[in-house]
Amino acid sequence: xxxxxxxxxxxxxxxxxLFLTTHAVLLEKIEARLKEAELPPLExxxxxxxxxxxxxxxxxxxxxxxxxxxxxxxxxxxVDRLEAAGLAKRQSATDDKRGAYGVLTPAGLAMRKRMWPVxxxxxxxxxNQHLSEDEQAIMNGALRRILDAARDGADExx
Amino acid sequence: xxxxxxxxxxxxxxxxxLFLTTHAVLLEKIEARLKEAELPPLExxxxxxxxxxxxxxxxxxxxxxxxxxxxxxxxxxxVDRLEAAGLAKRQSATDDKRGAYGVLTPAGLAMRKRMWPVxxxxxxxxxNQHLSEDEQAIMNGALRRILDAARDGADExx
DNA sequence: GTTCCTTAATTGCGTTTGCAACAATTTTTA
DNA sequence: TAAAAATTGTTGCAAACGCAATTAAGGAAC
Numbered sequence: 001x002x003x004x005x006x007x008x009x010x011x012x013x014x015x016x017x018l019f020l021t022t023h024a025v026l027l028e029k030i031e032a033r034l035k036e037a038e039l040p041p042l043e044x045x046x047x048x049x050x051x052x053x054x055x056x057x058x059x060x061x062x063x064x065x066x067x068x069x070x071x072x073x074x075x076x077x078x079v080d081r082l083e084a085a086g087l088a089k090r091q092s093a094t095d096d097k098r099g100a101y102g103v104l105t106p107a108g109l110a111m112r113k114r115m116w117p118v119x120x121x122x123x124x125x126x127x128n129q130h131l132s133e134d135e136q137a138i139m140n141g142a143l144r145r146i147l148d149a150a151r152d153g154a155d156e157x158x
Numbered sequence: 159x160x161x162x163x164x165x166x167x168x169x170x171x172x173x174x175x176l177f178l179t180t181h182a183v184l185l186e187k188i189e190a191r192l193k194e195a196e197l198p199p200l201e202x203x204x205x206x207x208x209x210x211x212x213x214x215x216x217x218x219x220x221x222x223x224x225x226x227x228x229x230x231x232x233x234x235x236x237v238d239r240l241e242a243a244g245l246a247k248r249q250s251a252t253d254d255k256r257g258a259y260g261v262l263t264p265a266g267l268a269m270r271k272r273m274w275p276v277x278x279x280x281x282x283x284x285x286n287q288h289l290s291e292d293e294q295a296i297m298n299g300a301l302r303r304i305l306d307a308a309r310d311g312a313d314e315x316x
Numbered sequence: 317g318t319t320c321c322t323t324a325a326t327t328g329c330g331t332t333t334g335c336a337a338c339a340a341t342t343t344t345t346a
Numbered sequence: 347t348a349a350a351a352a353t354t355g356t357t358g359c360a361a362a363c364g365c366a367a368t369t370a371a372g373g374a375a376c
Contacts, residue, residue: 012286013278015294018301019285023181024227025308061355069182074333076356081332098341098354123174130307135300136173142293143176150183150284219325232363234326239362256324256371 030122037118040085040111043068045119047078048087048112051104058091058103087111188280195276198243198269201226203277205236206245206270209262216249216261245269 030042050067051057059067065075079102082088087108093099104112131139188200208225209215217225223233237260240246245266251257262270289297 012289012294013281015289015298015301016281016285018298018305019181021227022301022305022308023177025305028227029308062353069179069186071334072355073335073357077332093354096342096354098339100355120171123171126308127174127177127304128171130304131173131300135296138293138296139300140173140176142289142297143173143180146285146288147176147180147183149288150180150187220323229364230325231327231365235362251324254324254372256369258325 026122026126029126030119033122034115034118039115039118042119043070043078044082044087045112045115047075047082047102048104048108048115051088051102052109052112056103057109058101060093061100061102064102082108184280184284187284188277191280192273192276197273197276200277201228201236202240202245203270203273205233205240205260206262206266206273209246209260210267210270214261215267216259218251219258219260222260240266 027042034040034042046068047064050064051059054063061075061079062072064079065072068075070078079088079090082102083090085107087105089103089105091101091103093101128136185200192198192200204226205222208222209217212221219233219237220230222237223230226233228236237246237248240260241248243265245263247261247263249259249261251259286294
């Protein structure tokens with residue numbers, strides 16, 4: 001392989017494939033462990049955590065959707081489920097009559113805290129444990145750059 | 159922050175979060191571009207490509223499922239769809255009468271080739287472009303290690 | 317060789333997703 | 347300010363998913 005460009009190109013596709021496969025395998029494992037511990041799916045965690053971080057423990061529906069990377073309609077129904085489980089509730093916005101907030105309930109907060117140790121164990125166990133500090137720092141930086149580019153870069157020269 | 163351990167721990171969780179979000183955002187974009195080009199979903203690509211690489215362009219259903227990280231039942235139905243679209247077909251195994259192969263058809267091969275430029279564009283554009291060669295090599299190594307540990311590590315000391 | 321256990325693939329069913337359509341606003345623009 | 351356009355959140359429907367049960371065959375035990 002004389003040409004370094006061809007080598008790098010081949011590798012990059014491999015890295016992407018690895019990225020996808022790793023994601024799939026790890027998520028499968030995490031979901032399995034949550035279920036084993038009789039906890040709700042990971043998705044619920046994301047929403048609860050997003051609400052917990054937000055001012056007054058609430059977020060407009062579309063902000064919440066963006067925050068957890070879900071389509072509006074899917075978020076609507078996810079919040080339906082959370083609401084049915086008593087972990088979140090809705091609150092209509094006063095300034096914009098179309099709008100609604102998703103709001104964390106105390107039970108939702110408690111559930112988030114209950115899920116965390118299990119989830120955290122998964123992260124450390126499956127992910128973190130296998131990374132040196134340097135690798136982690138590098139991945140962090142790289143992923144940050146990729147995400148930012150994808151998010152605001154709109155149509156990055158497609 | 160005096161204790162380097164606490165710093166590293168906090169970062170690792172952030173890295174994982176970034177990993178998840180990046181995956182979600184990138185997949186969303188890729189699916190959108192495929193659809194825009196009137197091509198089937200990414201999942202189809204994975205199966206077609208797995209078959210193309212396999213000896214005689216065929217794989218037992220369970221091997222295929224493992225290869226694309228899908229549950230058996232989901233793979234069964236995915237192959238149903240591919241079969242309906244003429245991109246793959248089934249072939250019953252002679253040595254094991256329970257078994258079936260998923261087999262790539264010429265149309266399936268053609269479709270895989272038609273999808274590749276679009277998909278490749280996405281990978282380069284959204285992922286690769288933002289990584290230096292070093293970063294890529296490091297991510298590659300790290301992901302490989304994580305994946306291998308998750309896959310054969312069975313129950314890695316849970 | 318018959319019984320028991322495992323593996324392969326599929327199917328049924330309830331849940332969740334993706335998309336397009338919708339109603340109710342708010343914002344823009346002419 | 348009236349009309350047009352865009353935004354917010356929800357809903358209907360078809361497609362896809364997860365899981366448990368099922369059918370069929372292989373392999374092990376005895």
